[in-house]
Amino acid sequence: MAMPMESPISFTNVGKIKWWQRGIFASQTGYVLLALAVLLVIMHFASPYFFTEGNMQNVAKNFSFIAVATLGVTFVIITGGIDLSVGSMMCFSAMITSMVMTELSAPGSPAGSLFVHMAADGKTVLANVPGLILLISILAGLGVALIAGLVNGFCIAVLGLSPFVTTLGMLSIVRGLGYVVSNGRGSFPGGPDADYFYAATSGDVLGVPVPFIYLMILALAMAVVLHHSAFGRHVFALGGNEKAAELTGIPVVRVKIEVYVICALAAGLQGIIISGWLGSAPANMATSYELNVIAAAVIGGANLAGGIGGPLGAIVGCVLLEVIRNGLVLAQVSSYWQQTLVGVIIILAVLVDRIRSRMS
Amino acid sequence: MANADTTPVLELQGIGKEFGAIRALHGVDLQVQPGEVVGLMGDNGAGKSTLVKIIAGNFRPSHGEIRFAGSAVHFSRPVDARAVGIEVVYQDLALADNLTAAANVFLGRELKRKFGPIALLDHKAMAARALELFGELRSETRPDDLVKQMSGGQRQAVAIARTRLSNARLVMMDEPTAAISVRQVEQVLGLIHRLKEQGVAVMLISHRMPDVFAVCDRVIVMRRGEKRADKPIDQTSPEEVTALITGAKEAA
Numbered sequence: 001m002a003m004p005m006e007s008p009i010s011f012t013n014v015g016k017i018k019w020w021q022r023g024i025f026a027s028q029t030g031y032v033l034l035a036l037a038v039l040l041v042i043m044h045f046a047s048p049y050f051f052t053e054g055n056m057q058n059v060a061k062n063f064s065f066i067a068v069a070t071l072g073v074t075f076v077i078i079t080g081g082i083d084l085s086v087g088s089m090m091c092f093s094a095m096i097t098s099m100v101m102t103e104l105s106a107p108g109s110p111a112g113s114l115f116v117h118m119a120a121d122g123k124t125v126l127a128n129v130p131g132l133i134l135l136i137s138i139l140a141g142l143g144v145a146l147i148a149g150l151v152n153g154f155c156i157a158v159l160g161l162s163p164f165v166t167t168l169g170m171l172s173i174v175r176g177l178g179y180v181v182s183n184g185r186g187s188f189p190g191g192p193d194a195d196y197f198y199a200a201t202s203g204d205v206l207g208v209p210v211p212f213i214y215l216m217i218l219a220l221a222m223a224v225v226l227h228h229s230a231f232g233r234h235v236f237a238l239g240g241n242e243k244a245a246e247l248t249g250i251p252v253v254r255v256k257i258e259v260y261v262i263c264a265l266a267a268g269l270q271g272i273i274i275s276g277w278l279g280s281a282p283a284n285m286a287t288s289y290e291l292n293v294i295a296a297a298v299i300g301g302a303n304l305a306g307g308i309g310g311p312l313g314a315i316v317g318c319v320l321l322e323v324i325r326n327g328l329v330l331a332q333v334s335s336y337w338q339q340t341l342v343g344v345i346i347i348l349a350v351l352v353d354r355i356r357s358r359m360s
Numbered sequence: 361m362a363n364a365d366t367t368p369v370l371e372l373q374g375i376g377k378e379f380g381a382i383r384a385l386h387g388v389d390l391q392v393q394p395g396e397v398v399g400l401m402g403d404n405g406a407g408k409s410t411l412v413k414i415i416a417g418n419f420r421p422s423h424g425e426i427r428f429a430g431s432a433v434h435f436s437r438p439v440d441a442r443a444v445g446i447e448v449v450y451q452d453l454a455l456a457d458n459l460t461a462a463a464n465v466f467l468g469r470e471l472k473r474k475f476g477p478i479a480l481l482d483h484k485a486m487a488a489r490a491l492e493l494f495g496e497l498r499s500e501t502r503p504d505d506l507v508k509q510m511s512g513g514q515r516q517a518v519a520i521a522r523t524r525l526s527n528a529r530l531v532m533m534d535e536p537t538a539a540i541s542v543r544q545v546e547q548v549l550g551l552i553h554r555l556k557e558q559g560v561a562v563m564l565i566s567h568r569m570p571d572v573f574a575v576c577d578r579v580i581v582m583r584r585g586e587k588r589a590d591k592p593i594d595q596t597s598p599e600e601v602t603a604l605i606t607g608a609k610e611a612a
Contacts, residue, residue, distance in 0.1 A: 228480040230470045233459070237467055240456030247454045248468035248522075249439055307458035 028301035028353040029313035036320050043323065047330040055326070057209060061202075063315075063322035064211035065274055066289065070296045070314040071215075071222050072266025075259045077297055078226075080239040080306025081156065081163035083263045085170035087289035089145055090271030092178045094281035097141030097272050098189040099181065104133045105191020116192060127192040134193040134200070142268045148174055149264025153257030171290065179283050186282035189275065201276020211273050218266075219311040226310060235259060239306030295342060296321055299349045320345070367430040369394045369529050369561045370415065370446075376423035377410055384410045385585045388424070392530065397552060397562045399572035399593075402582035403605050408565055411582065412532055415563075416448045417441035429529065447523035451534045453515055455507050461514075462490035462503035465521045493521040497554050499547070513547035520551050524558075531555055532563040537571050549575050569598045581605055581612075588612070 043050040069086050076083045106112040107125055115133050116125050127133055148170060155166040189197045203210045226232035234255045237245040246252050275281040300317025302309030324345070325338050368391040377385040385407045392398050402408045413419045415426070417435030426433050428444050435441045438448075455464050466486045472479040490503040499517035501510065507518060516536055523531045533552070537545045545568075552575045555562050566572050572579055573593060581589040581604040589596070589604045589612040596612070603609035 224480070228483075230472065230479070230481065233463060233467070233470060233481065236459055237456040237463075240458035241454065243452075244454035244456050245467070247438070247450065249442070250468045307456070 026356075027308070027313075028349060028356075029310065029316060030301075031352065031356075032299060032301060032313070032320060032349055033316050036316060036323065039320070039323055039327070043327050043330070046327070049330055050327070053207070055330075057204075057207065059319075059322055059326050060212045061209040061277075062326070063318040064209065064215045065277065066270070066292050066296060066321075067215050067315055067318040068211070068218060068273065069267045069270040069289070069293045070300075070318050071218055071311055072263035072270075073290075073293050074297050074300075074302050074309045074311065074314045075222075075235060076163070076263045077294075077302040077304060078235050078239045078306060078309040079256060079259050080242065080304075081256070081259070082167065082294070082304065083152065083260065083267075084164065084167040084290050084294075085148065085152065085174055086263065086267040086270075086293050087286045087291075088171045088174035088178065089148060089264055089267035090274060090286040090289060091281065091283070092148070092174045092271070093141040093145045093268030094271035094275035094285060095178050095182055095187050095283070096144050097137045098187040098275060098281045100140040101133055101137035101193060101197065102187065102190045104136065105193070125192055131193060131196055133191060134196045137189075137193075137197075138272060141272050142265055145264040145268025146261060149261035150257065152264065153260035156260065157253040157256035175287075182283050184283050186280055186285070188280045198276055198279075201273045211277075214269075214273070215315070219315055222311040231255065231258070236307060239303075239308070292321065292342075295346050299346055301349075301353075366394055368392055368427075369429055371427040371430075372415075372424065373427070374424035375411070375414060375421045375426070377414060377419060378422045383585055385414070385421075388582075388587050390580060390587065390590065392561045392563065394529065394561055395556055395559045396578065397556055397564060397576045399576035399579040400563055400565045400582065401567070401569075401572060401579060401601060401605060406582040406605070407585040408582050409534075410585075412448070412534065412563070412565060415441070415530075416446060416532065442526065442528075445527065445529040447526060447528035447531050449516075449519045449523060449531060449533045449536060451536075451538060453519040455515060455518060457508040458506065460504050460506055461494075461501050461510070461518045461521075462487045464507055464518050465490045465493065465503075465525055467522075469525070489525070490521060493524050496524065496558070497521060497551050499551065511544060512541065513544035516544070516548045517551060520555070524555075524560075528560065530561045530563065532565065534565045535567065536564070537566060537568055545571065569601065572601075573598060583607060 049055055069090065073083050073086055103109065104111055104115045105125060107116050107118050116127055118125060152166055152170055155161045156163050200210065205213060226235065234245065234250045237250060238252060238255055242252065271281070271286060274286065278285070296317035297309065297314050298304060298317070299320055300313030300315070302313055321342060324341055328335060328338055328341070370392040372388055372390050375385055375388040376383070388411060400408055400411070410419065414421050417438040417440050420434070420436065428446070433444055456467065459467070471482040471485045473482045487503040494501040494503070494517060497517050497520060499514060501514045501517050507515060510518070520531070536548050549571060552562055552564065564572060564576060576593050578590065578592050579596060579601060580587060581601060583605065588610065591612060600609065600612060604612055
């Protein structure tokens with residue numbers, strides 16, 4: 001259809017929004033980042049040990065231990081949902097990974113004979129293909145997370161159950177299954193590929209902890225997906241106005257299932273990384289971590305009402321929690337104060353955001 | 361603009377709809393010409409929204425035939441109606457507040473650029489096209505502003521720009537002026553004029569008599585599931601339409 005071409009619109013009535021009132025500067029993530037910077041400066045003067053290489057590595061490693069799962073849960077929170085099952089999912093994935101690894105590394109068993117053989121000395125177990133056992137066991141761990149994520153997504157998107165109740169149920173189901181498969185004992189990564197496993201989960205590359213590298217790669221990928229792909233746009237639309245998303249023809253059910261699957265996979269990966277650092281996957285691993293993860297996401301600016309959030313916020317939230325924990329230890333404050341302080345910060349972060357949005 | 365020799369963009373013949381024992385619509389015939397603005401009026405429960413939902417593809421009619429641009433159509437889902445060129449601007453506008461104007465205009469049909477196997481959003485092209493559409497609607501709306509920072513009139517412009525994107529030939533607007541300020545009502549009526557200028561047929565569902573008389577070429581009054589009146593706006597009066605809506609006057 002031919003349209004009369006108008007001259008470009010002149011904005012006589014509508015002022016341009018000032019740069020400090022838009023984007024990151026007007027977001028909770030922005031001033032939590034600012035608070036974090038201030039905190040880092042204070043820590044530098046409070047303790048000479050804070051900015052040492054060892055302590056920085058420690059901090060980087062520790063916050064990476066919840067940050068990957070926080071990225072995942074941020075996806076869910078942006079759509080306006082919640083996933084309480086991340087803690088249990090970490091444990092179960094880690095447990096399945098190390099159990100599969102142990103099983104495939106036993107030369108006597110039917111599965112093991114395909115993957116390993118005895119060395120000439122009759123004692124050492126050698127892998128037929130180095131690294132294959134590691135790959136299969138990690139895929140198995142992520143596979144169970146995928147299934148649990150699909151079940152979460154199906155119940156929420158197709159059956160219409162509330163995300164809170166569904167994932168609360170899944171928290172219990174997955175934790176219970178962990179106890180069932182392990183008989184409550186937990187499991188240890190073993191066999192010829194165990195060294196690769198430790199290197200891939202808790203090693204360093206040029207002094208940078210591996211989990212931190214994974215985190216940076218995943219966070220970058222998440223930023224691209226959220227802001228430069230149609231899927232990311234639909235995730236935000238779903239959190240902003242679900243009815244509008246449906247009316248404009250967005251495949252709401254599919255997007256919802258996908259975010260719960262992403263969240264479960266992130267939690268599974270996180271669990272596998274943690275078990276590498278712990279050297280085992282005990283049955284009570286990562287209990288109540290879902291609260292830390294959700295707290296980190298919310299402090300970093302993800303809005304539980306949906307529609308707002310991102311990878312930077314997730315990481316900033318995790319770093320803030322870890323710096324506070326680390327700082328309290330260095331300042332020789334009783335570590336029992338930590339939880340109390342974390343609670344205060346959650347409320348403060350949300351409160352400041354409320355005041356700011358009232359003022360503008 | 362509505363010449364006698366043009367095919368009507370929308371033609372309904374004997375449309376009826378029953379929900380169980382309830383007869384929501386009965387024997388509705390109507391025609392809408394390209395570039396014509398038709399007001400659809402009626403009290404609550406008169407069958408307006410059922411009629412709109414049938415045209416938009418939410419319901420299938422129990423009886424009768426829908427012809428769009430001369431050929432018979434059967435919609436089983438709203439997407440089917442949108443595919444032939446029927447767009448609905450909903451009362452609550454169906455906008456995602458947390459996204460920009462351009463993102464809302466292109467929601468569900470984003471422009472993408474291929475980078476090998478990956479398709480990424482083409483922000484520039486979307487912003488440029490959105491600015492063009494806002495220009496056509498003469499609305500001072502910046503494509504990169506968030507919808508939550510916008511006035512009611514700007515929001516309407518965003519919702520209407522969305523219908524222009526697909527080159528819709530019939531736009532149905534459900535109570536667009538119900539909950540906005542006087543100045544913004546002016547803007548929305550202006551937007552309807554812009555659509556009309558471009559040959560788009562508009563069906564305006566409204567309770568507000570002054571708005572209907574300000575922009576419509578023709579008014580259709582529904583009562584108790586039947587069409588009671590279908591008159592050019594200059595041959596009727598607000599008083600007559602009110603009488604038709606309430607039933608004080610049976611038909612005209």
